[in-house]
Amino acid sequence: MQKTRKIIHIDMDCFYAAVEMRENPALKDKPVAVGGSTQHRGVLTTCNYPARKFGLHSAMPSVQALKRCPNLILLPVNMPLYKQVSRQIHQIFRRYTDIIEPISLDEAYLDVTHCRLHEGSATWIAQAIRRTIFDELQLTASAGVAPLKFLAKIASDQNKPDGMFVIAPEQVAEFVAALPLHKIPGVGKVTGQRLLDMGLRTCADVQKTDLNRLLNRFGKWGLRIWQFSHGIDEREICIRREAKSIGVETTLAQDIRELQQGIALLDKLYPDLLRRIRHSRPDLPLSSLRKLGVKLKFDDFQTTTMDKSAVEFCQENFVKLLQQVWQRAQGRSVRLIGLHVNLPETASRQQMSLW
Template sequence: MPLFCTIFFINNKVAIFYINAMTLKKIIHIDMDCFYASIEMRDNPSLKDKPLAVGGNSRQRGVLTTCNYLARQFGLHSAMPTAQAVKLCPNLILVPVNMPLYKQISKQIHSIFHRYTDLVEPLSLDEAYLDVTHCHQCSGSATWIAEEIRKTIFKETGLTASAGVAPVKFLAKIASDCNKPNGSFVINPQDVDDFVKKLPLKKIPGVGKVTTERLLKMGLKTCEDVQNFDQSVLLNQFGKMGMRLWYFAHGVDERDVQPNRERKSVTVEKTLLKNITHIEQGLAILEKLYPILITRIKNTCPNIALSDFHKVGVKLKFDDFTVTTLEKSAVEFSKDIFKQLLIKIWQRSNGREIRLIGIQVTIPEQCPQKQMTLW
């Protein structure tokens, strides 16, 4: 259990008082259950017992945004190409994305969160962190607050949510997935050590497939493995990510719930109807993306001049669905810079076809930013 120590000098002797930092916070992570699909099933009950997905048309290179739990039994998941999903589940019912409706219901759900605390950090339309450390409702019990929120969401929207309760953010997020759907899971401060030791590293937010494979090759499968590992080797291999892993593997997460998360970048990307192979085709697409990016920047950061953006990037997704990005700092914002990056990153295709192109800018930290809302 992570401890903070405070040192006092009493009668010329050192007195060290250890304070358990984990008891200082009560964090809830609320995650709606297959949010978009649940809304569609709520509004059309005939869909409830059928495999359902929300996403783009397979003929237009679409991907699934989400799917219900029956569809997931066939191996379907978010971001899966619709064409592949239909092959795995021939009886799949596909409905188009209705974003205005989803945003409206998300706003309703987030208003419920704010009945308990103003310390709400939205992660997306369907999930958020809540810091209820100083909430006096439900006798101050984070467990009871989470249950009451879930019941209120169902009563007012007809949708189910799952909740995780823990002393720190990353554990609350992991906990919310433990009893899905329509469940909750609590990690009490005194149980953190035992829970973390057994926790597979792949469960830690931000640890993807590639990182998991690298860790397994190093003999690291659980957080306890990391606890017994050489920290310097971990940092040399993974850098900042290695430090994050080290702290999380010890149950330490000092991040606060941030009600006003600052947006760090502005991005525009396009999934192509047909794969392309020639750089001339990519440059033609860039011509269309560039003015869209400028418009989005002006809407997102109205107080920042284009000349203040000095870090840009280009992203490609290949026909094997691998993704690569190339960024450059200390440059002048211009279309020519994006062209240069696109030409350079194109060499990584090695004969593979391109199915997505994206361009982005990093918002300068020293400049004031407009806080984006979910709605």
């Protein structure tokens, strides 16, 4: 019989802003955000809890944030510092387990199934990790503990900030049944609304629904929703995460309206994308890249993307995609353009290189 897994999801509280407040205690209790300059049409990367009381959130344009909160202290991103602190946090993780899946600088999954410290209690281990992070780094972290990966992530958000939530194995069925579907990681506003339109609000509703109904509506993602709704998540903690895509984008100093202006920008973005691919995967033949995408953000901050599979990686095909997705502007001006390419899995990459 397989041993019940013990998974901890650690999520640092407003990480970038918290690091800045630690470096400068005078910022404590003041609304603080980290992000891009208003002069360059930047957006917030994160903000502390006093700032969130004004309705501020990550990805909000800095100009809009300052309108909502005139006293906001907007700081530039200090990535070298955040990476250094993140490495210190991971050194603490490794005192308890080597099975660590980093999601970002401030978020990670830990499998502590075989950890014998603190009598093997995942709850006590999570408490110890949070306490050590605070004692050694003066930062707070929230934690979720569960036998399933997706539930650990949901749990870490239950008592933020500086909190913890535990879902014991015997509590999984009851917790999942009452879980609103929009709480499932990956279910955004659009998918959530489509599920509501189908009369599905909670996992219990999905449990009464035929799998084929979800497959027909959502494809593979429908299977994932069905599995999570039944308390099924067999995904392992991935020690090494392989990038699934590479992209570049630029936020424009001034909005543009003409397609030719977008094509001119693509002339600059395409070489940047090439350089990033070659730096990240120097051994990857460009002929193995078969799924391209273009992203636009309009003046109303709505974002749209268009992808094309089974096509050659070349600038001409990006231009064709840009021409198609530009039609969605419908009179709106464009403030951001991005290009991205999906990377083949390692096995696929090896096979395709033979051709």
